Amino acid sequence: MMEGASRAVSRSEAVVVEIRNRILNGAFEPGFHLQEIPLAKALGVSRTPIREALGILSKEGLLEPGPKRGYKIRTFTLKEVMDAYDVRADLEGLAARILAERGLTSDEATSIEDCLKLGDDLLKKGLNERDQPAWLEMNNTFHTILVRATDNAMLVNFVEQSHRVPLASSRHVHWYSLDKSTFTIARRAHDAHHDIYRAIRSRQSVSAEALMREHIYFSKRLISEHVGEAFLGFDSPHRPVQSGDASSRKALTSAT
Numbered sequence: 001m002m003e004g005a006s007r008a009v010s011r012s013e014a015v016v017v018e019i020r021n022r023i024l025n026g027a028f029e030p031g032f033h034l035q036e037i038p039l040a041k042a043l044g045v046s047r048t049p050i051r052e053a054l055g056i057l058s059k060e061g062l063l064e065p066g067p068k069r070g071y072k073i074r075t076f077t078l079k080e081v082m083d084a085y086d087v088r089a090d091l092e093g094l095a096a097r098i099l100a101e102r103g104l105t106s107d108e109a110t111s112i113e114d115c116l117k118l119g120d121d122l123l124k125k126g127l128n129e130r131d132q133p134a135w136l137e138m139n140n141t142f143h144t145i146l147v148r149a150t151d152n153a154m155l156v157n158f159v160e161q162s163h164r165v166p167l168a169s170s171r172h173v174h175w176y177s178l179d180k181s182t183f184t185i186a187r188r189a190h191d192a193h194h195d196i197y198r199a200i201r202s203r204q205s206v207s208a209e210a211l212m213r214e215h216i217y218f219s220k221r222l223i224s225e226h227v228g229e230a231f232l233g234f235d236s237p238h239r240p241v242q243s244g245d246a247s248s249r250k251a252l253t254s255a256t
Contacts, residue, residue, distance in 0.1 A: 015049040016056050023062050023073060024169065030075040033066045060164055076166055078224075084168035085220035089213045091159050092143065097209035098150045100200045108149045112197055115142040119190040127186055135186070142193055143170040146200075146212075167223055185222070189215070 019039070022028065034054060036047045043050070054071045057063045066072035104112070118138045122131050147159050163169040192215040199208035 016053040084165035089216040093209040093213040096212040100205035100208040
């Protein structure tokens with residue numbers, strides 16, 4: 001009985017994760033009406049875990065009430081994206097300070113150093129579009145390890161919430177055209193990773209916090225410059241900017 005219940009919970013959690021990832025990856029247009037039956041068929045599950053997942057994602061802020069008591073993909077304003085970066089800067093800066101004060105375990109340090117080496121290797125051979133998944137995974141792993149290493153559940157929860165805003169995540173900002181300027185951005189971002197790690201390892205808490213905050217503000221400025229006034233926001237009458245919008249992401253190489 002308990003084993004069956006555990007399997008049901010795991011299946012429901014997997015459905016939540018899959019739909020959340022599809023939303024954040026731009027699989028659905030802003031305002032798109034999510035219907036239980038097509039989603040259930042696409043994911044190979046019954047309507048029950050789909051219904052539960054949609055309710056959870058609505059509470060997370062990714063969905064909003066839609067037609068016929070259903071849900072639709074929530075739209076976000078540019079201000080909300082900028083606000084998410086401000087929250088990330090403060091909270092991930094706090095995480096860096098906590099780790100500098102407390103210190104890293106050998107396993108945590110090894111994991112971070114593996115991320116840094118992967119980034120170094122990608123830059124050394126020259127980035128191209130095929131490297132996108134590896135670069136994004138490296139970048140997201142670096143930030144995730146640092147936040148989770150604090151062992152502060154509330155901090156982890158709020159950081160994860162800020163990452164669920166389109167264009168504000170360490171995993172869902174991409175490059176679609178790689179030129180000299182975007183390579184320079186990638187290099188600068190990864191140099192910042194090294195600087196943050198060195199400050200943490202040398203127990204320089206004030207410096208670690210400041211470096212992390214600036215690292216994230218750098219990405220915020222990139223978003224603001226490249227979206228700017230061309231698109232007024234996800235809920236504007238202009239064409240919405242979303243995580244699948246290549247024109248707005250040309251030079252937005254996952255800088256954070």
